[in-house]
Amino acid sequence: MPKGSGLYMAWPATTRYGLSVAPGNLGLVQDFLNTITEGTIAPPDLLATLASAQEWADRVTEQWISIDDLGWAKTLPRLTENDRKALVGIRDQLFEGLFGHSHSETASRLGRNNPTYHPVMTVSTGGIELRPDGEGWKYFETALLLICHQGQLEGVLRRMKSCKSETCDVVFYDRSNNNSGVWHDVKVCGNRANVRAHRERSATN
Template sequence: MSWSATARYGLDPAPGGLGLVQDLLNTVGAGAPRIPDLLAEVAEAQAWVDEATAQWAAVTGQRVPRVALDADGLTELRAFRDDLQEATAKAQEAASGPGALALVLHSATAALQLGEGGLVRLEPRGTGWRRLASLALAAAFEGQQADTRRRLKTCRNLRCRVAFYDRSRNNSGVWHDVKSCGNAANLRAYRARRRAQNG
């Protein structure tokens, strides 16, 4: 089993539960030729949700949560994904330093649970799309605590925006694929500079 939305772009997943955040971001239609949006219709979205929650359970060692989508919930889930994508892109831009307090885009319910081994666990709550949002936000929070969240990025190519996990030593990656996105962007920038010089 794998993170199906991320696998269709040929990318390695982010570690642990952060893979759910990356996979949710990668449900968007992107690439050339354009890969379809997995959240376009309820049936396809539910199939993705079922696979993603099963994979989340496999990597976190927790039970598979039941998440049932309907048309209204799918609309909300797409809006959540879009806000998550925008926040991920802005986090890359703002990595240079702290900024002003940001507007809260979404909130989700979770509980802290103490296990018999003494470990405290964050237990996402909610139903429908809110349950999935809670899982994703809990995974992002845990990624922040482990300092892995900052490595989850979206491709700088505005025509792409695929989410990738930056495994570079200095966390400097900006393209999900240097060959398809980086080279094309660098070529466009080179041609623009040449036109300006010859202009």
């Protein structure tokens, strides 16, 4: 399969919500965030148990390797319970950092217990190269943050959004011209909000 062909995109968590995927490596971050359970379909939280987290990890790294044009993707060691907990923690922090609201009620606030990550910087023939570093799954977490950072510089990170619905945090990639999308699915979450607003208006009239 040609790299980035987009034909056989199979990000395991994002596809559960029937969403179009963010471009390139940003799809990895989107998939990681979409391991949550959310919305009306409510599939399980893929990071809830070590077994389901491992199953997701196997599939997501395979997909990452198949689309990776940065040369960062690699097979990672089997997850330990501590790795799983660290992934849940960084997922909470990313929700807070990128979307301004926490996902889980137990989420640690940014600034407190906020782990730091160390990329590697080298001078290479193409210019300055920045790469993820770290042992085991710390490498994966560093890669997630670096991909976000790169998306921030390229202006595409702001297109990755968490659904505006109060009961849905699904992470979608907004391809609208003016980046004005707010619902992961207009028909589901958008309609539900409209019906609620209509009911509230009727009740006050």
